[in-house]
Amino acid sequence: MATAKRPKPVETVFSRRQVEGFIADGRSIIIVDQKVLKVDPWLKYHPGGDKAIHHMIGRDATDEVQALHSDEAQQQMNRYRIGRIEGRWTNFTPPIQGGKFRTFVEGQVEEADDQDSSIETPSPGASQPPSPIFDTDASGSRRRSTRKDRYLSSPSSVASATDPEDGMSWLDIQTKEHIDLDHAKYPSLDSNTQDEVVHKYRLLDQRLRAERLYDCNYSAYAVETCRYTLLATFSIVCLRWGWYSLSGAFLGCLWHQLVFTVHDAGHMGITHNFHLDTTIGIIIANFIGGLSVGWWKRNHNVHHIVTNSPEHDPDIEHIPFFAISHRFFDSMRSSFYERIMAYDAVAKFLIPYQAYLYFPILTFGRFNLYIHSWKFLILGQGPQKGPAWWHRWLEIAGQVFFWFWFGYIVMYKSIPTAGGRLAFLMISHMVTMPLHAQITLSHFSMSTAELGPRESFPQKMLRTTMDIDCPQWLDFFHGGLQFQAVHHLYPRMPRHNLRRAQKLVQEFCLDIKIPYALYGFVDGNKAVINRLDEVGRQAAILAKCQRSIAEKGDILHGH
Numbered sequence: 084m085a086t087a088k089r090p091k092p093v094e095t096v097f098s099r100r101q102v103e104g105f106i107a108d109g110r111s112i113i114i115v116d117q118k119v120l121k122v123d124p125w126l127k128y129h130p131g132g133d134k135a136i137h138h139m140i141g142r143d144a145t146d147e148v149q150a151l152h153s154d155e156a157q158q159q160m161n162r163y164r165i166g167r168i169e170g171r172w173t174n175f176t177p178p179i180q181g182g183k184f185r186t187f188v189e190g191q192v193e194e195a196d197d198q199d200s201s202i203e204t205p206s207p208g209a210s211q212p213p214s215p216i217f218d219t220d221a222s223g224s225r226r227r228s229t230r231k232d233r234y235l236s237s238p239s240s241v242a243s244a245t246d247p248e249d250g251m252s253w254l255d256i257q258t259k260e261h262i263d264l265d266h267a268k269y270p271s272l273d274s275n276t277q278d279e280v281v282h283k284y285r286l287l288d289q290r291l292r293a294e295r296l297y298d299c300n301y302s303a304y305a306v307e308t309c310r311y312t313l314l315a316t317f318s319i320v321c322l323r324w325g326w327y328s329l330s331g332a333f334l335g336c337l338w339h340q341l342v343f344t345v346h347d348a349g350h351m352g353i354t355h356n357f358h359l360d361t362t363i364g365i366i367i368a369n370f371i372g373g374l375s376v377g378w379w380k381r382n383h384n385v386h387h388i389v390t391n392s393p394e395h396d397p398d399i400e401h402i403p404f405f406a407i408s409h410r411f412f413d414s415m416r417s418s419f420y421e422r423i424m425a426y427d428a429v430a431k432f433l434i435p436y437q438a439y440l441y442f443p444i445l446t447f448g449r450f451n452l453y454i455h456s457w458k459f460l461i462l463g464q465g466p467q468k469g470p471a472w473w474h475r476w477l478e479i480a481g482q483v484f485f486w487f488w489f490g491y492i493v494m495y496k497s498i499p500t501a502g503g504r505l506a507f508l509m510i511s512h513m514v515t516m517p518l519h520a521q522i523t524l525s526h527f528s529m530s531t532a533e534l535g536p537r538e539s540f541p542q543k544m545l546r547t548t549m550d551i552d553c554p555q556w557l558d559f560f561h562g563g564l565q566f567q568a569v570h571h572l573y574p575r576m577p578r579h580n581l582r583r584a585q586k587l588v589q590e591f592c593l594d595i596k597i598p599y600a601l602y603g604f605v606d607g608n609k610a611v612i613n614r615l616d617e618v619g620r621q622a623a624i625l626a627k628c629q630r631s632i633a634e635k636g637d638i639l640h641g642h
């Protein structure tokens with residue numbers, strides 16, 4: 084007997100106003116391919132961490148999701164589907180970024196649907212002058228300002244105060260960021276233009292797949308492995324011969340090279356299998372290098388979504404040592420670290436000299452990574468549940484293994500003298516400095532402006548990221564990070580295909596009229612130093628302005 088065909092359930096179509104109401108009620112809603120996903124139950128299981136998702140709430144996350152997930156993970160998202168939207172979606176500013184949402188009452192007269200609630204899209208390069216009423220101290224607690232504080236920090240007094248020597252006012256500095264960014268260089272943020280950028284970006288993705296640029300070139304990893312083996316052998320031989328400094332140098336070179344494969348694995352760019360690639364990453368980073376992949380991924384995932392945003396991207400949040408925008412002088416709150424990045428006395432002292440301190444500080448960068456790694460693992464900051472729950476335990480085993488071979492076998496048993504140990508330790512760690520420079524190089528001198536939720540994913544990546552031009556034979560030295568703009572557009576593409584993809588990305592940029600930032604290695608470094616120098620100078624000017632206002636304030640208030 085023929086069974087009657089069951090009618091397909093009609094899917095709910097949500098208006099933008101309804102979605103806004105859900106978010107106002109505390110629900111986590113993202114839009115992927117016109118589907119409305121309510122992801123609250125998944126947040127604590129998500130291998131990419133909850134922050135990555137929080138930055139997508141109220142937004143069309145189609146491109147970010149496609150860029151960062153395997154096909155299986157994208158299938159899995161259907162479980163959280165509650166309906167769909169119709170037509171073009173206009174992004175909200177997510178709550179984590181300060182978005183405000185109105186509740187929705189069924190049957191109420193629909194209000195204008197396409198506005199971004201009460202939060203205005205921040206103007207390009209927007210910077211907030213110091214709060215006139217409240218200051219926030221280092222502990223994050225707000226204290227009522229005194230009359231004198233208010234005078235000192237009031238926008239009008241600080242803005243108009245002029246550096247006696249430089250003749251530059253604080254207002255000049257804030258306006259300069261708008262000029263520096265030169266918005267005329269970038270396509271307009273209107274919906275038609277951004278839709279076209281996105282359309283062409285997706286077409287390019289299809290072309291890259293068709294040209295098999297997502298397929299991993301395993302023979303290239305065979306070459307990498309030979310290089311690693313050679314460096315490890317040199318290090319061991321020198322250690323046996325008592326050449327401790329040289330042995331340390333080879334070990335540092337090995338770590339420097341290995342990190343690039345960890346980066347590939349962290350993006351599922353080797354086998355494209357999440358667990359397999361993560362395990363490769365843990366074996367290299369934790370067991371051989373003593374660093375936590377989970378800690379790095381937690382930062383890096385967010386960095387890929389909110390690139391170069393001073394309040395949200397941990398990769399540029401280095402107060403009190405470095406500030407690449409004057410906005411750090413406002414003691415902003417980091418949504419990543421969930422604390423105030425206090426522009427305190429130490430920062431005020433160091434930032435004016437940051438251009439000089441940059442390379443020396445990077446030279447000791449690796450020590451800081453150990454602290455972050457242990458903190459991450461001990462505090463259990465990664466996902467404790469869900470598919471990635473066991474990564475933490477494998478990582479801890481890796482850390483123990485590392486300190487056994489490095490700390491006990493090499494440093495303690497194999498090197499007899501304190502001097503030899505110190506030389507080995509310092510040289511092996513300092514040799515990795517170019518890696519730290521390489522990481523900052525791609526972003527530090529690029530735009531840090533907040534252009535709001537109307538900017539598309541590809542445009543933001545290209546505005547905030549630069550590539551480094553180098554001859555092909557030097558690719559091993561940069562480890563793929565020289566194609567950072569290409570990598571930010573297509574993060575899962577295997578490293579050894581990025582050079583081929585770069586040509587197509589350059590054509591794409593010409594087509595959509597987005598400048599493609601390509602610098603030589605020396606020029607890229609100069610651009611970073613210039614940015615640090617410029618912001619350092621701004622810090623010095625601000626300090627002088629504040630001092631001169633303080634003196635006037637003292638006279639005014641009879642102190």
Ligand code: HEM
Pocket residue numbers: 113120122125129130131132135136139144147148151152153154155156157159160163349350357380381384385388470
């Ligand atoms: C219902 C929604 C989501 C589901 C079911 C989901 C699922 C997953 C899964 C299974 C993985 C492991 C890697 C893989 O197999 O691809 C993953 C990783 C990841 N997801 Fe999601 N995801 C969701 C939403 C999002 C959103 C909105 C973002 C932000 C753009 C995001 C960012 C990431 C990142 C950055 C990773 C990499 C994790 C790592 O390797 O450490 N996910 N996700």
